[in-house]
Amino acid sequence: MLATSERVELLEKADVLAKMIMDSEIAEQYQMCLYKLQHNKESQRKINRFVSLKEQYEEVQRFGRYHPDYKRVMGQIREVKREMDLDSHVADFKLAENDLQTLLDEISLLVAGAVSEQIKVPTGNPFFDNHKNHSGGCGSGGSCGCS
Template identity: 55%
Template sequence: MLATMERVDILQRADELAQFVLQSEIGEQYLQTLYKMREDRLAQKKIKQFASMKELFEEVQRFGKYHPDYKRVNLEIRQLKRDMDLHPTIAEFKMAETGLQSLLDEISMRVGHAVSPTIKVPAGSPFFESASSGCSSGSCGTGGGCGCSA
């Protein structure tokens, strides 16, 4: 593939946009909370415990309720997940991560719609709603029950 000046310009602008995101308040908050979480030994211990239990959980899931440790592993992984998610450093990071994802989704939507208002733009969350979302496309899955032209 040959590099044209137009492609080089697009790549440079994309790099600038990435720098703006990293230097934004949301980007800075994400990086700070990521650093705090990585430096928090208790948070790292909780993450490692959850990761190792997750491996066991996946093994148990292969056999489902017929596995002898099914109930115990299900209960333990839920407890570890709740304990991990409620740790202040991890909770703060997850909130910052969600904020950054929302910003990236909005940027993707704006860039995509600058190309075409009907372009499909992947978003990080299935609950992400765009300014043009709705059922006017007829693809809402209700079979027209919402009033769209299914």
């Protein structure tokens, strides 16, 4: 790979685009929500409780209904996950994360579409995967139509 002036210019423009994304309101909202989530003791307690219970859940899943603690762990994991998901900081972070992911998906589709409509962009979002020829491609589990 040779470092041509065209390649260097493209990389510089990519850096400018990345900076524009990081300076956007969506990215700032994401950073703010992440900060609040990471620095709220109650939210972190709920997340840590869920993570520790998730390890028990994975152990129970190996044996299914035959595990002696199946009912207890399954009930607890649902309760703890609901408590975590209803936490305002967790909910705000998830919304901000989804907004940022949507922005990145839109940019990916625009860049790929500018090069060729045949380029597959695995967004993981059915809304974007149904647009034009961006069906998710081979690597995303979508049906790209190639043979």
